[in-house]
Structure formats: C-alpha cells, structure tokens
Amino acid sequence: MAPSVSQQPIGWAEDNSQFFIDFGEVVTPSRAEQMSMAASLVPAQESEQFVAVDLACGAGLLSATLLRRFPECRVIALDGSPRMLEATAKNLAQFGTRFELDIFDLKKRDWLESLPNQVRCFVSSLSIHHLDGTEKQQLFRDLRNRLEPGGALIIVDLVEAVNDWARRAYADAWDAAVKEQALRLNGDLGAYERFREGWNHYVTPDVDFDKPSRLFEQLQWLQQARFSQVDCFWLKAGHAVYGGYV
Numbered sequence: 665m666a667p668s669v670s671q672q673p674i675g676w677a678e679d680n681s682q683f684f685i686d687f688g689e690v691v692t693p694s695r696a697e698q699m700s701m702a703a704s705l706v707p708a709q710e711s712e713q714f715v716a717v718d719l720a721c722g723a724g725l726l727s728a729t730l731l732r733r734f735p736e737c738r739v740i741a742l743d744g745s746p747r748m749l750e751a752t753a754k755n756l757a758q759f760g761t762r763f764e765l766d767i768f769d770l771k772k773r774d775w776l777e778s779l780p781n782q783v784r785c786f787v788s789s790l791s792i793h794h795l796d797g798t799e800k801q802q803l804f805r806d807l808r809n810r811l812e813p814g815g816a817l818i819i820v821d822l823v824e825a826v827n828d829w830a831r832r833a834y835a836d837a838w839d840a841a842v843k844e845q846a847l848r849l850n851g852d853l854g855a856y857e858r859f860r861e862g863w864n865h866y867v868t869p870d871v872d873f874d875k876p877s878r879l880f881e882q883l884q885w886l887q888q889a890r891f892s893q894v895d896c897f898w899l900k901a902g903h904a905v906y907g908g909y910v
Contacts, residue, residue, distance in 0.1 A: 681747040685723045687855040691863060692790070693841040693901040699729040699789075701898045701905045702818045706785045710734055714784035718742065720770055720791030724752035726820070730787070731759045737784075742768040742775065771799060773806060782812045789820040790903075793876035797885075800877060804889035811910045817891065818907040822865055823879040825902065834902035835866035841901055866902055879904055 689695050703726075708714050713736040718727045721741035730739055741756070741763055743749050749765050756763050768775040770791060786807045792800060807817050825831035839860075846856035862868050865876065879896055883906065886894045891908025898905035 681745045683858065685748070685751045687858065688723065688725070690845045690849055690855040691842050691859045693838055693845075693903050695725070698820050698898065698903065698905060699726050702726060702787055702789070702820050703729045703733045705816065705818050705897060705905070705907065706730065706734070706787075707814055707816050707909060708734055708737070708784055711736060713737065715740065715780055715782060716785045716787060717779060717783055719786060719788040720744065721752050721765075722748050722789065722791075724755040726787055726789045727752065727763060728756055728759075731756065731762055737762070739763045740779070741765050744769055770803075771795065773802075776806055776810060779810055783810050784812055784815050786811070786815075786817045787819075790822070792819055793822045793874055796875045797877050797881070800882065801885045801889070804885055804891070808889045808891060808910065813910055815910045816907060817886070818905065819882075820903070820905050822874070822876040822902055823882070823899075823904045823906075824876040825866060826878055826880075831866050835864055837901035838864050838866065838903075876902075879906060882906065883908075 684691070692698070706716065710733060712734065714734070716730050716737055716739050718730070718739055718741045721727050721743045724741060727739045727741045730737060739762065741752055743752065744767060746767065749767060752765060766775070766778070792803065795803060804817070811817070825834055842859045843853065843856050846853050862870075865874050883894050883896065886908040891910065894908035896904050896906040
C-alpha cells in the first residue's frame with residue numbers, strides 16, 4: 665500500500681526552495697542518473713559551441729551537468745525563485761561567463777522574446793508538471809519554434825499515473841528511494857521524514873499546484889507540436905526523462 669501521510673500537500677514557497685537546495689539529491693529518485701541521461705540526449709558533440717536553455721533551473725544541477733559535458737556550450741538558466749537563482753549563481757560560478765541567469769514565470773510567454781535566435785536545446789527538470797495540459801501544449805509549440813534545426817527538448821519530470829495500481833507503485837518506489845538515499849547520503853532519516861510531509865505527489869497530490877500529465881499524452885502533444893523522434897528515455901518512481909527532436 666502507498667505510505668500514509670497526515671499533512672496537507674504543499675504549495676511552493678522560498679522555504680520549499682531552500683529544502684530542495686539542501687536535500688534535492690535525497691528526495692529525487694536517482695537524481696544524478698536523471699541529469700546524466702538528460703545531458704546524454706542533447707544533440708551535440710562535446711566540442712561544439714551551442715546555446716542551451718534550462719527552464720526552471722533550480723539550484724543549477726542540470727545546467728552544471730551540461731556545462732561540464734560540453735565545455736564550449738553556453739547555458740541560459742531561468743527560474744522563478746530568487747533563492748534558487750542565488751544558489752545557481754554560486755554553484756555555476758566556476759564556469760565564469762559561460763552561463764547567464766534570469767528570473768521568469770513559466771506560465772507566461774514574455775521571456776521567450778529575450779532568447780537568442782539559435783537555441784540548440786531546451787532542458788527542464790521537475791517544473792513543467794506545474795502547467796496544466798493546455799499550457800504544456802502551448803509551451804511545446806513555443807519551444808519548437810525557438811529551436812534551431814537539429815535541436816531538442818529534453819524534459820525531466822513527474823508524470824501522472826495511468827491508474828491506481830501505477831499510482832501506488834510510483835508512491836512506494838519514490839518513498840523507498842528517498843529512504844535509501846537519506847541513509848546513504850546523510851546517515852539519518854531526517855530528510856526522509858521531511859519528504860513524507862507532503863512531497864510525494866502520488867500519496868498527497870496537490871491538484872491546484874502539481875498538474876502532471878500522463879506520459880503518453882505528452883508524447884502525443886510533442887508530436888503535434890512538430891517534434892520528431894519523440895520518446896521516453898528513462899523512467900523511475902513516476903519520474904521520467906522524455907522529449908523530442910527537430
């Protein structure tokens with residue numbers, strides 16, 4: 665059975681940002697593996713010069729993964745949380761002028777106009793599930809129109825369960841992963857106990873804030889937005905790496 669949690673589901677605030685900055689590696693299933701998979705899917709040679717845009721960059725882990733893997737690339741990292749952007753600035757400082765930061769609202773479209781004409785890849789981790797289905801479809805169309813030929817959209821995100829059996833399986837797998845990671849990385853269950861206070865979407869969904877869509881639906885929407893070679897490349901505990909190419 666799915667674990668029982670008595671607290672109400674959370675919304676997002678700067679305190680949540682700080683918790684994720686501190687414990688994101690613990691509360692995200694196989695986070696380093698997610699980041700490595702996403703970077704591996706970027707359509708570029710390691711020596712190429714190109715621009716990647718990280719939508720809702722958080723503390724900058726995915727941006728850092730790209731900057732290390734592609735030493736000639738430049739990353740534009742966007743987020744809606746000042747605290748996240750502050751953490752990203754510190755975490756990416758070693759890369760000098762190869763990145764730029766800006767604040768944005770994923771639900772709006774004005775930020776698209778400030779992007780360069782040539783974007784090789786859009787990436788996003790654990791953010792697009794805050795958009796509803798119509799908003800996701802619009803975002804996919806907007807990003808497709810901003811990509812250069814040969815570019816890609818690579819998403820790391822929660823996906824909605826197709827039925828109650830899948831929901832329970834995702835919930836249990838996520839709970840088990842966080843417990844194991846808390847013990848392995850921190851040596852105690854403190855972060856795990858915090859995680860159980862409403863962070864597992866498959867146990868306590870916050871339908872006003874978290875709006876993951878089914879994976880199959882999103883693959884269809886990507887195709888409708890004129891992406892090709894659309895697929896899911898990795899899936900664990902309801903967290904998927906998926907996307908498409910131009």
